[in-house]
Structures are given as structure tokens and as C-alpha cells.
Amino acid sequence: xxxxxxDRIVSFCLTWALADDSQxxxxxxxxxxxxxxxxxxxxxxxxxxxxxxFLEYVEALEAEELxxxxxxxxxxxxxxxQFQLNEDAQKKLRALKPDQQRVVLSQFTPPENMEEVSGKFxxxxxxxxxxxxxxxxRQPTGGxxxxxxQSFCLEWGLNDDALGKLRRLCPEAQRVVLSQFKPPExxxxxSGKFxxxxxxxxxxxxxxxxxxxxHDRNSPGVSAWPAxxxxxxxxxxxxxxxxxxxxxxxxxxxxxxxxxxxQFNPSPEIVEVSGKFxxxxASCERAAKGRGKAPGSKxxxxxxxxxxxxx
Numbered sequence: 001x002x003x004x005x006x007d008r009i010v011s012f013c014l015t016w017a018l019a020d021d022s023q024x025x026x027x028x029x030x031x032x033x034x035x036x037x038x039x040x041x042x043x044x045x046x047x048x049x050x051x052x053x054f055l056e057y058v059e060a061l062e063a064e065e066l067x068x069x070x071x072x073x074x075x076x077x078x079x080x081x082q083f084q085l086n087e088d089a090q091k092k093l094r095a096l097k098p099d100q101q102r103v104v105l106s107q108f109t110p111p112e113n114m115e116e117v118s119g120k121f122x123x124x125x126x127x128x129x130x131x132x133x134x135x136x137x138r139q140p141t142g143g144x145x146x147x148x149x150q151s152f153c154l155e156w157g158l159n160d161d162a163l164g165k166l167r168r169l170c171p172e173a174q175r176v177v178l179s180q181f182k183p184p185e186x187x188x189x190x191s192g193k194f195x196x197x198x199x200x201x202x203x204x205x206x207x208x209x210x211x212x213x214x215h216d217r218n219s220p221g222v223s224a225w226p227a228x229x230x231x232x233x234x235x236x237x238x239x240x241x242x243x244x245x246x247x248x249x250x251x252x253x254x255x256x257x258x259x260x261x262x263q264f265n266p267s268p269e270i271v272e273v274s275g276k277f278x279x280x281x282a283s284c285e286r287a288a289k290g291r292g293k294a295p296g297s298k299x300x301x302x303x304x305x306x307x308x309x310x311x
Contacts, residue, residue: 005031005034005035008038009026009027009034009038012026012037012038013026016041016043016050016054017050018050018051018054019051021051021055022051022054022055022058025054025055025058026054026058029058029061029062033058033061033062036061037057037058037061041054041057062099063099070098070101070102071098071101071102071105075105076093076094076101076105079093079105080093083108083110083117083118083121084117084118085117085118085121086118088118088122089117089118089119089121089122092121092122092125092126093121093125096125096128096129100125100128100129103128103147104121104124104125104128107124107147107151108121108124108125108154109151109154109155110154111154111155111156111157113157114154114157120154123150123160124150124154127146127147127150128147130146144166144171144174144175144178146167148178149163149166149167149174150163152166152178153166156181156183156190156194157190157191158190158191158194159191161191161195161237161238162190162191162194162195162198165194165195165198165199165234165237166194166198169198169201169202170202170205172205173198173201173202173204173205176201177194177197177198177201180197180201181194181197181198189268192238192239192240195234195237195238196238199234199238231261232249232250232257232261235249235261236249239264239266239273239274239277240273240274241273241274241277242274244274244278245273245274245275245277245278245281248277248278248281248282249277249281252281252284252285253285253288255288256281256284256285256288259284259288260277260280260281260284263284264277264280264281
């Protein structure tokens, strides 16, 4: 960047009292786009809304640049051939706007051993569309962008349930799971393992929050904690419980629900998990009614989720 352009940018930022995120956005533009912004941007009034208007203006500039360099048919066809996209995925690709096409062509990187690439591509492209339509390109401080989350799920071949779980975590927990999730080589059913791992990290942050060591749920940059109902939904998705098992879980008293969700840990070899869960939940319910305490709680006996008949 030339010294003259640098001085003009500094003066421009001071004139409009641009915040740090607006300054960073301006500096990330190409020189041609910077020149255009310096000469054309005029919100018409001062105030807190200037930064929002500037960011919207810059996004429009970026879209214009992408429109000018829309992928050619040869590039689109080569991309479709590279990933062997089926007819539905190719239709999805060609239906995208030029700037959206640029995003997916540059950021879609599924793992080499993934079999169902077309479905993942459609999901990824839809996510890019949703993000642009919502206009929610600025994430809470410390949180992951939607592209980061989708890229992570593509890397490990995680399903939509796992992606949904990742999105519902607070920003701090999201960063932890991305840095620490390392399943053993050759492990199967990674989505279930990821949901279990994410649940453990989520529980740790909720425990810290309850003891005063965590963040206030209303503090800036921290998303709301999942409701109890969301925890039930995650549990059902994790073990792929059928309607009967789900109904059994929902009928349990809250303290028994918490217990079975913490201790139910069937062996990976078990095929009929829903039946085992119903038996496990019924035994916990009987114990709670008979002794006033559920198995595994203080004063109760046994390790009901790990070992014995419930493995």
C-alpha cells in the first residue's frame, strides 16, 4: 500500500469514526475497492449506524468484485468432475449466485475418503446461501463462523446432528471441541462420538457457569445455554433412539432423566440400543420409586450404565 493511500485511509477512518471491525474490513479490500470506498462512501449522517452502513457497503463492494470474476462454465464443470457431483448437486452449484459459487469453489474441501460427497456439497452450498440471505456475517466474539463449523464437519464426515450440536455450543466450548476432538484412527460412527464429546465439554462449561467460574449467559459474545429440552433431543440423536425409547425418556421424572442421560453407556457392539435403553430407564425408575433414590446416586448401588447386563 502506498503512503498516500495509507494516509487517506487513516483520514477516512477518523472522519467517519470507524470502529475496529470496519477498519479491518477496509484494509482487507483490494486497492481498487479501497479507492472506490474512499471516494464514494457517504452515509449522509454521523452516529452509531455509520459502522453498520459501512460494513454493508463493503460487503456490496466485495460482491461486485466477485460478480466481475464469476466462475466460467469450464471452471464449474471441472469442479463438478473433480468431486463427481451428481445431477442434483450440479444443479445446486449452477443455481448459486456468482459470489456464492466463488465461495463454494474455494472452500468446499471434503475428506478424501468421503463417499456421499454430493449430499455434503448440497448441504454446504445451502449453508452459504443461508448465511448471505440472513446477512449475519459477523459472529459473536470468539465464536466460529458457519464456514469453519461446516469445514470441520466435512473434515471428519460428521452428519447434520453433529453440526447442529456444534452450532448450539457456546463460543468457548466450540473452540475447545475443534482443538481437542481427536478420535482414534479407524474409529467408526464419528458423529455419535463427536456428540458425546461435545456433550461432555458442554456439561463442563455449564458446571463452571453454575459455580461462578464460567461466563454469564447474558455477557457479550456468549450464546444462550441450551434448554433442558435441547439436552433431551441431543441424547435421543446421539443414541438414535426410536419413538418408544424417546417416549420412555420423556415420561421419566427430571431427576431420573438426568441420571439415565449421565449413566447410559451401552457397548458399541449393541445393535438394538433403544430396547436396552428402555430396560435401563425402567430399572432406574423402579429403583427411584422403591428406595427414593435412583441407582448410582449417593446411597444407591451399582454402576448401571457401564457394565453388567446393560453393556
